[in-house]
Amino acid sequence: MTKWPPFLYREQVYDLSHLDGFTCEYLKPAQDGKPAVTYRVFVHFGHHCFTEKKKPGDDPALEYRHVTNRDYRSFDTLRYELSRQLPALVRDLMGRKCFHTGHGNSFTIEVTSREGEQVEYEVYFKPYKEQGSRQLRLIVESAFPRDADRLENRPRTKPVKFEFLLYNTQMNRPVKVQR
Template identity: 30%
Template sequence: MSYFRQTVIQGVTYEMDHLDPFTFPCIVDDAVYIVSIEFSNHCFTESRQPQHTPDFRYLHKSKAGDERAFSIERHTDSLELPSFFRILGTSTVYFTHHDNFFFMRNAQGDQYLVFFRAFKATQKGVDVKIIVSSAYRKPNMTKWASPVQFSTLIKSKARGRQLRAGQQMRIKRG
């Protein structure tokens, strides 16, 4: 059974098993760190608006009252999320203003942003836990942010060390 329930909109079934939690190894400086990834429903939903018909309504068991609307665009874009994390390696991610991180990819010509938190895991056999808080297209995202290599982030979090945002630099569009 999937972590998120499938949804049916206008007769089309949208599966959610691609957003089931998973782990993967991240190799940094000859050390192997096990990274756990979990996704929030904000990766495939958006704020509910008056134009959303009842079949777009999406409630998730983990947050009572978090009424969102299913987004076909966000769902389609989310199909790539697991593979994005598996191949980040030494790619650049960026600090947000709230001690979270983000990276960008291309989705149908738009900037697709993936926002996440990372911290030392408490689960046995896992070094770092990442929770993907949201992912969506945002064509005019900021041009400047503080970069860090994903591998450096993983190593620091696994060791329980805080990372400090460095000098802001022009964002590399990816």
């Protein structure tokens, strides 16, 4: 499981342990004579949940280097603050509307308050099955507040249930995008 070390910026420590990997069990209740199903999923969070693309003029001390893929980005305090909600949001995915992107991943939108202000928070994730195994994993690839530059990200597909994404992943079936 992924363990995130803290990030130090100007003598302030940003604890990232809330994004350490964990195991989550999702229950699909019994329905229409079919038994209940429990999906046991290992959850991981990517560094795009607390970093953003580097821009000219960014403080070099904000540079965050991801060791596994050499993706150099800037630590983002707003993404970091919002990321504290991610573990609870992920545990609650069975009750959420999810939208397929057409690029192999999906997203959900959380409307949250940041200091009294409503923010649309986009969370991109991808369920997958470990090769040669029945073990399911979920990577939360990115999470960020929707702003004027990202308005084109508004859902253009019909929502799907998270349980449908898990079932299709478990059965090695593709998810068809429904417009």
